[in-house]
Amino acid sequence: MTVTEKKLVCDLESSRVDELESILKPAIELIINHVKETDAGKRDIGPKFDNPKDLYKILNLDSADIFSKAVRDSETPADDILLVFEKILNNSVNTWHTGFMDKLYAGTNPVGILSDLLLSVLNTNSHVFTVSPALTVIERKVAQKYANMFGFDGSAAGGLTFSGGSWSNITSLHMARSILYPETKLEGNTKKFAIFTSVHCHYSVEKAATLSGLGAKNVFKIPVDTHGRMVVEKLDLAVAKSIEDGYTPLYINATAGTTVFGSYDPFEEIAVVAKKYNIWFHIDGSWGGNTIFSATRKHYLKGSHLADSITTNPHKMLGVPTTCSFLLVPNDRIFTQANSLNAPYLFHSALDDDENFDLANGTMGCGRRADALKFYLGWLYYGTKGYQERVDHAYDIGEFFARKISRIPGFKLISDMPPPCLQVCFYYNPLITTRSDLKGEEMTMATRYIATKLHKSGQFLIDYAPNPDDAITGEDNGEFFRVVFNSPVISSDVIEKLVDQLISIGTELN
Incomplete structure (x- = not known):
């Protein structure tokens, strides 16, 4: 190097080993604790936001200088970035929860986290x-x-x-x-x-x-x-x-x-x-x-x-x-x-x-x-046999739910018996003894009310949808429930609790 040349050095990531120690290890502990509390019944499905913009304030996203002050320049950068990590974790849907039955996927597993x-x-x-x-x-x-x-x-x-x-x-x-x-x-x-x-x-x-x-x-x-x-x-x-x-x-x-x-x-x-x-x-x-x-x-x-x-x-x-x-x-x-x-x-x-x-x-x-x-x-971890067990359990638990509700007044199963896949589609009219003809907009209102109350309870997140056949026939039967059973942690006890919750919330309708 000549006298006129400058040594070029950037210290932006010069302490990456220390940062891994101070950030990654505590983050893993937070993740483990998240799942531990979920399995112990101490964590629910996650908050429901009626207005998505509420999250702007919760996550400080509207702050004018959000990216001007670098977290790494604070006195406690690891603690500060982990606070953000935990805040996002706490304000997200908890797919590890047994009550997450909303979409065609579920929470992952320890090996999944390892692979990511x-x-x-x-x-x-x-x-x-x-x-x-x-x-x-x-x-x-x-x-x-x-x-x-x-x-x-x-x-x-x-x-x-x-x-x-x-x-x-x-x-x-x-x-x-x-x-x-x-x-x-x-x-x-x-x-x-x-x-x-x-x-x-x-x-x-x-x-x-x-x-x-x-x-x-x-x-x-x-x-x-x-x-x-x-x-x-x-x-x-x-x-x-x-x-x-x-x-x-x-x-x-x-x-x-x-x-x-x-x-x-x-x-x-x-x-x-x-x-x-x-x-x-x-x-x-x-x-x-x-x-x-x-x-x-x-x-x-x-x-x-x-x-x-x-x-x-x-x-x-x-x-x-x-x-x-x-x-x-x-x-x-x-x-x-x-x-x-x-x-x-x-x-x-x-x-x-x-x-x-x-x-x-x-x-x-x-x-x-x-x-x-x-x-x-x-x-590699679960083997073909393990994946077979996972798939079969999901099918079995879905059929268990379908057979159970098919025997309860007010529930009308749309899915075949047994259901062809892992979702069970059904209407639920909690007013069956007085309003057996509930359909159209009234059925949609009842379905959405029950689904929303379930979500706000923190115990279950289930989906609902319009009947695709209505667009073909020109009828309006209203929206129905679509509950997806896609996790090996869902047991028959969880199903009993879900049915009880559906019926309990249904009694609030008039």
């Missing part, structure tokens, strides 16, 4: 092998074994992770177009493509059509039967009609576990239609796909091996930390074939026996968090 911690420590991008060697090979092998469970048993079977089930579905549509009509990679939508799905499908199908430039109006919704399953005869007729109208049938989306009722479409029959018209057959198993782990219920996915692609989310039924979503295929070479920018009109990768270890080359993005690691550590 490891990913944060590594803090690498799993786009190329060079910077994520271990994470890359883990994703490839885990995806292969996962794909095998659904009947994709070829040597090249596998998959990739995407940031949620919607992005897995969206990618599947893009891949369908690129593989079946490769010229579209260069020329765009050369045809007027048609997409087919059931009226109970997830909204991501229409979003995929919008994002792909196909247009949501080109998504044809097929009616369902009384069990919420796509009517295949009407699918066949709709495809034939679309061809007469000048469309090119491109993609059929079937659902394994619909969002509202949890229904499974008839995959074997749908596959026949897809093959007949040379249409890409995708299964959206975001919610119900992991029923494949249950020896007694995996028949719900009969015919999954006939699909061209399958979405399935370990972060839902298996308790893996969000997000963790896979798109599985019979031959993972098609990821690079559909998404790589290398000579897109030649598709050499389809003939290449070499495995792709630069995983982002098989996606439409670049930055990738190695979400497969979370599933890998969870599967």
Whole structure:
């Protein structure tokens, strides 16, 4: 170094080991205590905010100088940042609580936290092998074994992770177009493509059509039967009609576990239609796909091996930390074939026996968090048998609840018996002895009142929804309850308590 050169030093993170000691260890203690108090019944489901803006004040987010005064410059930086950590923890929904039955996921577990911690420590991008060697090979092998469970048993079977089930579905549509009509990679939508799905499908199908430039109006919704399953005869007729109208049938989306009722479409029959018209057959198993782990219920996915692609989310039924979503295929070479920018009109990768270890080359993005690691550590820790136990318990507890309320006046079960998936849908009219015809706006008011009171009690957080069939029939039966049983800590005692609470709050209505 010459006399004129300055030594460049930044002390911003010069004490990172000390900071880890002073921040991370106490934070872990706070987390452990959070779960300990939850399990002991000393922590509830979390506060309910009628006005979201109340949180601005609680979290000091409206402060003019919130980012001007650095916490690290205070006399007690570790204590100060941990106060913020704890405040956020205390003002969030407690998904570890046995009463969290609101959405299609639940709290995670110790191994889940460990996996997220490891990913944060590594803090690498799993786009190329060079910077994520271990994470890359883990994703490839885990995806292969996962794909095998659904009947994709070829040597090249596998998959990739995407940031949620919607992005897995969206990618599947893009891949369908690129593989079946490769010229579209260069020329765009050369045809007027048609997409087919059931009226109970997830909204991501229409979003995929919008994002792909196909247009949501080109998504044809097929009616369902009384069990919420796509009517295949009407699918066949709709495809034939679309061809007469000048469309090119491109993609059929079937659902394994619909969002509202949890229904499974008839995959074997749908596959026949897809093959007949040379249409890409995708299964959206975001919610119900992991029923494949249950020896007694995996028949719900009969015919999954006939699909061209399958979405399935370990972060839902298996308790893996969000997000963790896979798109599985019979031959993972098609990821690079559909998404790589290398000579897109030649598709050499389809003939290449070499495995792709630069995983982002098989996606439409670049930055990738190695979400497969979370599933890998969870599967490794609990084993296939452990995941089967988790899934079976969730099904059993849901059926226990459904059978219990079906015997109580005022409760009207909408779900099949036994329920096809882990949610139970039902109406509850607490005024059954005097107002047996409660429906429409009155039913909606009763449902929302009870759900809100349950939440404010701190003991249960359950969901409600309008009946999707009402939009088809033109009726208004009002909103119903949708309770999701997706955690191994939910016991029959918890169910008894929930039913008692529903009835107790119902007595307040007049």
